[in-house]
Amino acid sequence: MDIIESLQWRYAAKKFDPSKSVSPGDLKTILEAGNLAATSYGLQPFQFVVVSDPDLRQQLVPFSYNQPQPGQASHVIVIAVNTNVDADFIKASATYTEQVRGLEDGQLDGYAKQMIGAITSMDEEQRLIWAQKQSYIVLANLMTACAALKIDSCPMEGFVPAEYNRLLDLESKNLHASVVLPIGYRAEDDEQQNFTKVRRPLKEMTHYL
Numbered sequence: 001m002d003i004i005e006s007l008q009w010r011y012a013a014k015k016f017d018p019s020k021s022v023s024p025g026d027l028k029t030i031l032e033a034g035n036l037a038a039t040s041y042g043l044q045p046f047q048f049v050v051v052s053d054p055d056l057r058q059q060l061v062p063f064s065y066n067q068p069q070p071g072q073a074s075h076v077i078v079i080a081v082n083t084n085v086d087a088d089f090i091k092a093s094a095t096y097t098e099q100v101r102g103l104e105d106g107q108l109d110g111y112a113k114q115m116i117g118a119i120t121s122m123d124e125e126q127r128l129i130w131a132q133k134q135s136y137i138v139l140a141n142l143m144t145a146c147a148a149l150k151i152d153s154c155p156m157e158g159f160v161p162a163e164y165n166r167l168l169d170l171e172s173k174n175l176h177a178s179v180v181l182p183i184g185y186r187a188e189d190d191e192q193q194n195f196t197k198v199r200r201p202l203k204e205m206t207h208y209l
């Protein structure tokens with residue numbers, strides 16, 4: 001399938017077939033695609049929390065406004081943002097880049113200082129919003145990879161972050177649930193798959209200057 005066909009095929013699944021599982025290989029590909037998302041300064045201020053345990057997935061349902069998808073899907077990928085993006089986090093990221101690119105120790109100190117200045121000028125709430133913006137780019141990569149593999153998904157903002165944080169013990173890891181993506185295979189009787197996709201025509205959505 002080409003890219004447009006895959007994206008036409010994708011829809012936000014309302015009902016998954018609980019008997020079907022995403023293979024470990026496909027799950028890895030999907031997560032790799034998410035991890036390749038662009039992030040501001042390349043700081044990757046997020047983590048994937050992959051919930052496959054059926055009991056735990058079921059416990060997420062009441063904290064998802066009783067939407068059934070987390071309970072039925074093969075895996076629930078919670079994109080959680082880091083709440084500890086501070087000078088140490090940024091220095092560690094710069095050091096890692098030096099190692100991966102074979103640079104000298106401290107070669108990126110100046111760049112790190114610049115990043116620290118920019119990020120620490122934001123208050124805690126602004127930093128959370130900044131990190132959450134990145135998480136939506138990650139979400140899009142995950143969804144596109146799923147579609148390319150003919151794996152269904154449903155992006156979800158309809159959940160209670162504080163309860164997800166508690167249930168998945170995210171705060172102890174300096175994480176905060178940002179957006180959620182149950183993945184798996186659509187139920188045959190998910191009526192949503194029969195609805196015509198509604199998008200305003202591209203010519204109404206685009207300004208060529």
Ligand SMILES: Cc1cc2nc3c(=O)[nH]c(=O)nc-3n(C[C@H](O)[C@H](O)[C@H](O)COP(=O)(O)O)c2cc1C
Nearest residue numbers: 010011012013014067154155156157158159197198
């Ligand atoms: C950020 C975001 C949050 C969403 N939250 C939910 C949700 O909580 N539950 C749900 O069933 N669909 C949710 N959706 C799915 C949208 O309703 C859906 O993508 C939109 O209606 C377009 O339909 P399509 O994706 O099937 O083409 C969400 C979509 C996005 C992008």
